[in-house]
Each structure stands twice: as structure tokens, then as C-alpha cells.
Amino acid sequence: MDEEENLKTGTVGLKLKSESDVPDLTARVHLLPCFVKYDGPCAVSDYFKPKVTGVEVDGLKVEEAYFRGRKLEGATFPLPQGYCGLVLGKKIPQKRKTSDMTESWNSDCWELDAKFQSITYWNHDSLPSQHDTFLRSLHWLSVAEALHKPVTSEQLSGSSIHVEAAAARK
Amino acid sequence: MGSEPTLPKWASKPCIMGIDEAGRGPVLGPMVYGCLYCACSYAETLSTLNFADSKTLKEEKREELFENLKADESIGWAVDVIDPRELSAKMLKKIKVNLNEISHESAIGLVNRVLNMGVLLTEVYLDTVGDAEKYRVKLSERFPSIKFVVSKKADSLYPVVSGASIVAKVTRDRALREWVHDETAEGMKRNFGSGYPGDPETKAWLEQHKHTVFGFPSLVRFSWGTCNSHFKDMVEVLWEPEKIDEDGSGSGKRQLKLSSLGISTSKRKIEEIESSGKGRCKFFQSRKLEQLAHF
Numbered sequence: 001m002d003e004e005e006n007l008k009t010g011t012v013g014l015k016l017k018s019e020s021d022v023p024d025l026t027a028r029v030h031l032l033p034c035f036v037k038y039d040g041p042c043a044v045s046d047y048f049k050p051k052v053t054g055v056e057v058d059g060l061k062v063e064e065a066y067f068r069g070r071k072l073e074g075a076t077f078p079l080p081q082g083y084c085g086l087v088l089g090k091k092i093p094q095k096r097k098t099s100d101m102t103e104s105w106n107s108d109c110w111e112l113d114a115k116f117q118s119i120t121y122w123n124h125d126s127l128p129s130q131h132d133t134f135l136r137s138l139h140w141l142s143v144a145e146a147l148h149k150p151v152t153s154e155q156l157s158g159s160s161i162h163v164e165a166a167a168a169r170k
Numbered sequence: 171m172g173s174e175p176t177l178p179k180w181a182s183k184p185c186i187m188g189i190d191e192a193g194r195g196p197v198l199g200p201m202v203y204g205c206l207y208c209a210c211s212y213a214e215t216l217s218t219l220n221f222a223d224s225k226t227l228k229e230e231k232r233e234e235l236f237e238n239l240k241a242d243e244s245i246g247w248a249v250d251v252i253d254p255r256e257l258s259a260k261m262l263k264k265i266k267v268n269l270n271e272i273s274h275e276s277a278i279g280l281v282n283r284v285l286n287m288g289v290l291l292t293e294v295y296l297d298t299v300g301d302a303e304k305y306r307v308k309l310s311e312r313f314p315s316i317k318f319v320v321s322k323k324a325d326s327l328y329p330v331v332s333g334a335s336i337v338a339k340v341t342r343d344r345a346l347r348e349w350v351h352d353e354t355a356e357g358m359k360r361n362f363g364s365g366y367p368g369d370p371e372t373k374a375w376l377e378q379h380k381h382t383v384f385g386f387p388s389l390v391r392f393s394w395g396t397c398n399s400h401f402k403d404m405v406e407v408l409w410e411p412e413k414i415d416e417d418g419s420g421s422g423k424r425q426l427k428l429s430s431l432g433i434s435t436s437k438r439k440i441e442e443i444e445s446s447g448k449g450r451c452k453f454f455q456s457r458k459l460e461q462l463a464h465f
Contacts, residue, residue: 038383038405046355047384068385068407069258069392124409125264137457 013109014088023114027076029085031121031134032067050074050120058130063120074122077134080141087114171341172248173240177288180209180244184292187284188330189277191297192224192338194269196365197372197396198389199346201257203250203276204338206330207284207291212244213330221332224325224339236340239333247334248283249341250276254391261393264410270300274308281313293317295331297324353387362389367396376400 030048048065053073055062060075079085088110121134130136187207194201208216219239224232239245252272260267277296285291294316299305306320324331346365351358358379363371376396379387382404390397450460 033410035408036383036405037407042383043355043381047353047381047387049352066255066259066388069255069262069390069397070409071255071259071263133458137459139457140454140459143453 015109015111022112025085025087025114025116026118027120029116029119030074031119033072033122033124034067034070055127057127060128060130062127065122067122070124072122072124073127074120075128076118076120077138078118079116080138083141085116085119086112087116089113171251172283173246175287178243178246180212181246181287181289183290184210185289186210186213186293186295186330187281187289187291188324188328188332188334189280189294189296190224190325190331190335190338191273191276191299192335192342193365194273195367197367197376197391197394198362198365199254199349200342201252201272201276202338202342202345203252203273203280204247204334204336204341205249205280205284206239206245206247206333206337207289208245208330210292215244216333217329219329219333221329221336222326224332224335226326227336229343232336232340232343235336239336245333246284246289247337248280249337250279251341251345252276255388258388258390258392261391273299274305278309278312281309281316285313291316293319295319295321295324295328297331298322349389351387351389353384355381358387367394380404 028044030044030050048067050063050065053062053064057075060077063074063076065072065074090110119134121128121132123132185207186209187205189203189205192202192204193199219235219242221235221239227235239247257269257272260272261269277299281291281294291313292315294309294313296305296309296318298320302320302322306318309318309320310316319328321327325335326332346362349360351360359375361371362375363369365372367373376386376390377400379390380400380403385392385401385404386397454460
């Protein structure tokens with residue numbers, strides 16, 4: 001892959017509703033270790049019954065649940081401060097003209113359906129730990145912050161001294 | 171669950187024990203392993219108590235015999251109730267545990283439990299599970315001081331095993347009768363019949379209680395072949411492949427992308443279906459992060 005392709009960016013249009021209209025799904029968002037080929041409403045809380053085990057690993061409180069006969073072990077992780085989880089959806093366009101439909105489907109305009117402040121992620125056959133990809137993927141947040149934080153003039157002058165010192169040693 | 175924890179005097183004399191199972195075949199409910207033990211000197215009396223293979227007895231008769239043996243101070247008993255959730259979960263683990271292994275472990279657990287109570291077991295009788303001789307050797311290696319007799323139809327040949335089969339069968343029947351569904355969906359019924367796949371009542375119950383996403387209530391053993399025909403009408407669920415790459419390099423493992431599974435609305439090239447992580451910085455690769463410009 002060449003450099004140019006690496007730098008591609010995308011934009012997402014987001015239609016915001018007033019905060020109070022958006023349901024809060026905190027503690028009800030589950031990330032399963034499988035792919036369920038279904039997209040739509042479902043009586044999750046009637047069938048999916050997570051239970052607290054009392055076991056703790058790496059500071060994570062282990063929960064257990066069963067899905068399709070498999071035993072899942074997981075943990076609830078609050079999203080870091082300053083971040084919020086969003087459920088986005090596209091409104092299904094009403095049947096009018098075919099041209100209208102394709103246009104609205106391909107548009108990058110999303111609507112905010114719900115928000116959440118925690119995710120419960122589940123493993124099949126392994127206890128949750130800090131080595132899990134889901135938790136590790138969140139490392140990016142602190143790296144991104146360090147990368148994108150505005151650099152103060154003091155930091156700048158400080159680093160230039162280092163560069164000079166390094167050059168002088170040579 | 172079992173007889174009184176206080177050790178009777180006869181337990182320090184050589185004892186015999188029978189082990190038998192109930193509910194191995196059914197597609198739903200727990201599998202129960204039961205054991206019954208007594209002093210060798212009491213074995214003769216045991217054969218006069220009319221224990222017979224539990225399957226040949228009527229339910230009321232079994233209940234009556236169970237109450238009798240519980241009241242008999244010369245007899246001890248214990249059960250291991252294996253929840254259907256546990257059966258499914260073990261048989262559907264990434265490294266699967268088959269039903270024979272689960273059965274062996276349950277029987278071994280019962281022998282351990284009785285020994286730990288302080289009962290001097292010298293002879294244990296059980297029905298075959300898999301190959302009789304291999305099973306006998308496995309048990310003898312674990313418990314060298316005990317003589318094991320593994321035999322077909324042990325439940326009708328040895329009264330001590332017949333007694334164990336009554337303990338197991340009555341316990342399973344009660345567990346089913348008192349079963350409380352974990353699921354809180356509406357219309358959850360308990361008319362599941364015997365649980366045997368061929369029982370019309372069980373068939374009808376399975377049909378009425380299937381759920382397109384969740385499959386079945388957790389009373390059902392998802393690992394049973396009977397369930398497979400039902401899964402065809404349900405939402406497909408894909409799990410991580412059971413075996414990782416042959417070369418064993420975990421990092422080279424291809425990741426299945428959600429977009430290839432119909433989650434994304436944007437069209438993508440076929441070669442993009444699987445992501446190898448190639449060309450991405452190691453930091454992102456190992457965290458399964460990818461830059462996304464369309465979603």
C-alpha cells in the first residue's frame with residue numbers, strides 16, 4: 001500500500017437529535033465473540049442473562065452468560081472519560097423513485113439512535129483479561145490524544161534544546 | 171446432594187458402591203450421576219430390597235424405593251447433577267469435551283466424594299461408557315485401592331447399581347419437574363415430555379420454544395444432533411474457527427471483516443473481505459485496528 005492510500009480520510013454526516021430523545025443503552029451493549037447474521041430488534045434481556053461470578057482478573061469483574069449453548073465469560077468496561085458510544089442508523093427511505101432510494105442509501109448521513117457509556121464484551125472459552133483485543137484497541141485513545149494534543153511553546157523550546165544537544169555531541 | 175454427612179460406623183468396614191446415570195440420551199434437562207454404597211456385609215440384604223433397573227419400574231415405584239433407601243441407615247448415596255448449560259458448553263468448547271469424558275469425570279467425582287467422606291470403598295460397579303476395559307483401566311489408575319467392575323447392563327446385574335440407577339433417575343425426574351426456566355420470555359411452558367428426541371411431546375415443545383436468534387431456552391442441550399435440524403431455520407451465527415493456522419503464527423491469522431458479513435452498506439472488493447493486516451503499523455495490527463474511510 002502506498003503512502004497516499006494510507007492517508008485517505010472519510011467524513012460522516014450526523015443528524016443530531018436533542019439529547020433527551022436519545023435512549024441510553026448503558027449496561028445493555030454486548031460485544032459477542034461471534035457474528036449473528038441478524039440486524040433488528042430482539043428480546044435480548046429475556047434470553048441473555050449475564051451473571052456476576054465474583055471472580056476478578058486484572059481488575060476486571062468477570063461475568064458469565066450463555067449464548068447458543070456456548071459459555072461466555074466477559075466484563076463490563078466503562079468508556080473512558082470524554083468518550084461516548086453511539087448507535088447510528090440510516091433511515092430506510094420511503095418507496096418513491098428508484099433513483100431517490102439509491103441516493104439516500106449511499107449517502108453518508110447517519111442518524112443517532114442511541115448512546116451508551118459502557119460495553120460488556122464477551123470471550124468464548126477464555127477469561128477476560130487486559131490482553132483482550134477489545135481492551136487493547138482502546139490504547140489508541142491515549143496515543144491519539146498524545147499525537148493530537150496541541151504542543152505548547154515550552155515543549156517546543158524544550159525539544160529544540162535536545163536536538164541541539166544531540167547535534168553538538170556528534 | 172446425598173445422604174447425611176455424619177459418617178456411619180459401617181463405613182470404616184469394606185464397602186461396595188454402584189454408580190449409574192440417568193438422562194444421557196435426552197435432548198434437554200440435566201444428566202444425573204447417582205451412586206449407592208453400603209458395607210460388603212450388607213450386600214446380600216440389598217438384593218432382597220427389590221431394586222431393579224430403574225427403567226423397568228413405574229415412576230411411583232421408583233419414588234417409593236428412593237424414599238425407602240434414604241430411610242435405610244445401612245445405605246449411603248450421592249448424586250452429581252450436570253446442568254444442561256454445562257453439558258452444551260463443554261461439548262461446544264473450542265476444544266470439545268465429549269459426553270463420554272463428561273460421564274467419566276462425573277463418576278470419578280462421585281468416587282472421590284465418597285472416599286473423602288471417609289468411606290472405605292473396596293469394590294465399585296458401573297455400567298460401560300465407551301470401551302469397558304479402557305474405562306476400567308482409567309478408573310483403576312486413579313483409584314488403585316479399589317476393584318472396579320465395568321459391565322454392560324450393570325444396572326440389572328448388580329443390585330447396588332440398580333439402587334444407584336433409582337437414585338439417579340428419581341433425581342433427574344424431580345429436577346425436570348421443578349425446572350425453572352432462566353428465560354423470561356412470554357409463553358415459556360414446561361410440557362417438554364421425557365426429553366427423548368423421539369418423544370412427540372418433546373418434539374412439539376422444541377418446535378414451540380425455538381427462538382430465531384437465541385436458539386432454545388437453556389434447558390436444551392444445544393450440542394445434541396436433534397438441534398441441528400432446527401438451527402437451519404434460525405439466524406446463522408458464525409463463531410471463530412476452531413483451529414488456528416497450521417503454522418501456528420497467531421499474528422498472521424486472517425481476520426473476518428464485518429463488512430464481508432453484510433454489516434456495511436458500502437460495496438467492497440472481494441479481495442478486501444479478509445483483512446490480513448498487511449501494510450498496517452504493528453501497533454494497529456496487534457490491536458486489530460484499521461483506518462476506515464467508508465462505513
